[in-house]
Amino acid sequence: MSQLQPAFGLSKRSATTAALPAAKPAVQVAKLIDVSKCIGCKACQVACMEWNDLRQDIEENVGVYENPHDLSPNAWTLMRFTEWENPERGQLEWLIRKDGCMHCQDPGCLKACPAPGAIVQYSNGIVDFISANCIGCGYCVKGCPFNSPRISTADNKAYKCTLCSDRVAVGQGPACAKACPTKAITFGTKDDMKKLAAERVEDLKERGYSKAGLYDPPGVQGTHVMYVLHHLDKPALYAGLAENPRISPLVEVWKGAGKYAGLALLGITAAFGVVHHLLAGANRVTEEDEENAEKLRGGGA
Amino acid sequence: MTEHRDGEAHMQVPRYSGSARINHWIVAVSFVLLMISGLALFHPSLFWLTGLFGGGPTARWVHPWLGVVLVVGFLGLFLRFFAANLPERTDWVWLARLRHVLAGREEYLPEVGKYNAGQKFVFWAQAVLVMVMFVTGIGLWPAGLAYFEELLGFKATIDQRRMAAVIHAGSAVLTIAIWIIHVYAAIWVRGTISAMTRGTVTGGWAWRHHRKWLRKEIGKEPGGPQPAE
Ligand code: HEM
Ligand code: SF4
Numbered sequence A: 001m002s003q004l005q006p007a008f009g010l011s012k013r014s015a016t017t018a019a020l021p022a023a024k025p026a027v028q029v030a031k032l033i034d035v036s037k038c039i040g041c042k043a044c045q046v047a048c049m050e051w052n053d054l055r056q057d058i059e060e061n062v063g064v065y066e067n068p069h070d071l072s073p074n075a076w077t078l079m080r081f082t083e084w085e086n087p088e089r090g091q092l093e094w095l096i097r098k099d100g101c102m103h104c105q106d107p108g109c110l111k112a113c114p115a116p117g118a119i120v121q122y123s124n125g126i127v128d129f130i131s132a133n134c135i136g137c138g139y140c141v142k143g144c145p146f147n148s149p150r151i152s153t154a155d156n157k158a159y160k161c162t163l164c165s166d167r168v169a170v171g172q173g174p175a176c177a178k179a180c181p182t183k184a185i186t187f188g189t190k191d192d193m194k195k196l197a198a199e200r201v202e203d204l205k206e207r208g209y210s211k212a213g214l215y216d217p218p219g220v221q222g223t224h225v226m227y228v229l230h231h232l233d234k235p236a237l238y239a240g241l242a243e244n245p246r247i248s249p250l251v252e253v254w255k256g257a258g259k260y261a262g263l264a265l266l267g268i269t270a271a272f273g274v275v276h277h278l279l280a281g282a283n284r285v286t287e288e289d290e291e292n293a294e295k296l297r298g299g300g301a
Numbered sequence B: 001m002t003e004h005r006d007g008e009a010h011m012q013v014p015r016y017s018g019s020a021r022i023n024h025w026i027v028a029v030s031f032v033l034l035m036i037s038g039l040a041l042f043h044p045s046l047f048w049l050t051g052l053f054g055g056g057p058t059a060r061w062v063h064p065w066l067g068v069v070l071v072v073g074f075l076g077l078f079l080r081f082f083a084a085n086l087p088e089r090t091d092w093v094w095l096a097r098l099r100h101v102l103a104g105r106e107e108y109l110p111e112v113g114k115y116n117a118g119q120k121f122v123f124w125a126q127a128v129l130v131m132v133m134f135v136t137g138i139g140l141w142p143a144g145l146a147y148f149e150e151l152l153g154f155k156a157t158i159d160q161r162r163m164a165a166v167i168h169a170g171s172a173v174l175t176i177a178i179w180i181i182h183v184y185a186a187i188w189v190r191g192t193i194s195a196m197t198r199g200t201v202t203g204g205w206a207w208r209h210h211r212k213w214l215r216k217e218i219g220k221e222p223g224g225p226q227p228a229e
């Protein structure tokens, strides 16, 4: 269960047209994941299970490093492993990306969600699913450009990384960041994380990774989980990280113009009925019609 | 049997058998409940409609199952009525004179069989839209989709599921608009509703709106009149 953290103000609330109470402008937070420092030990996965009390069922070993096979209602973060032969450097690279919700500044999940308050964005940028309001429709799955949310078949609620909003609310960093032995995961204000990333990128460039950079995709107005990548020009190398993530135009149509066009069409159809009845009046059977029918029967067909 | 019932001034013509009426009302009730539970998720200003079902999770759960009821029920109506809804040449004449239809000037229209072109349009449009909504509805239904993916051995992509959402919502709007026209027509053309409640219409109603059908029904007498479907 993921619960609302009253310590934070809200900047967005799903399926809510009324204005939100003004929240004090809060400092934007971010988690920085330095892929170049990750050794794939999965301490973060364990810490996440531990803090959030999640236990994924034991699965079959199919000969890959990923365990479990995919994100799930009980696995909110997953190390994804890619072996890549770098043609320029002539070396094998092991690219390990910690997958999970990216905490988009413009969250597609929240845009798609039909249940008021089932998804919120706190004023510090964290996107949280509020289980008590969730109806389990799975619209968030269609809204998300990163394929992060998962619907539980046990309680029909949507789950994903909370960025440890409950820990952040009491001044702690996320459990994964605390557990990471190489400090590949760090947490702080978004500004600080960008500065730290800039240092790391410079270091990587000096070491010959000329395309190193910070993944903070503008298509979703930036994210509150960012990656330092050695190959920012090829994000798809990292187990299919989205090249240009943005809310799908299909979702925009469905949740935007489509709603108003739809409601308008229904309104016009109903109004047509009312106006037509006022102008044309009821279409009544006359006595003459009844007599004609009697005559038809009387005289045979 | 075009009989006078006791105490009734007008001749009564049977139009729908008891089983056809029950079938129709199963479809109608499931349709209305689908419309309400669907519209609740369509726009935040309508989310309160979930309260009629006991809350959001229940409305979300019951909607696809009602869809299954609707599809099975509609299949029944389809098989019963489809022969009477096949297009004829006079349907085009009827459509071309739609302004006379709307003005209620039936004397300018060709004689109509059991169904006029407008009714046939409603029949075929709803048949197509119900099928489209069933297929896209399964794409939207986490549990149902998982079942069919397992059964048929495929995996729907996220983009396909997005497409399902757009098409489902779009067809829902069309189907509700057509349903409004259907209900309005039944109200505007007085004397129609008894066809689906008591199963009969008056001779005058049949003479005025479906004369070709009336001729046929009267022609069937005395050789054992059967309720028409
Ligand atoms: C024929 C079988 C149908 C199936 C299997 C089906 C299934 C679904 C599912 C799974 C959803 C997602 C939300 C939910 O679970 O409530 C949905 C949404 C919806 N359904 Fe259906 N449905 C069907 C028929 C209909 C019909 C006949 C109508 C209209 C009368 C309708 C109107 C809607 C609407 C308006 C939505 C909300 C779309 C949105 O949020 O934009 N559905 N349907
Ligand atoms: S990554 Fe997906 S689930 Fe996470 S905030 Fe963005 S849209 Fe929502």
Ligand code: SF4
Residues within 6 Å of the ligand: A014, A109, A112, A113, A114, A115, A118, A119, A129, A133, A134, A135, A136, A137, A138, A139, A140, A141, A151, A157, A158
């Ligand atoms: S399943 Fe996702 S979209 Fe649906 S109510 Fe829950 S959080 Fe919102």
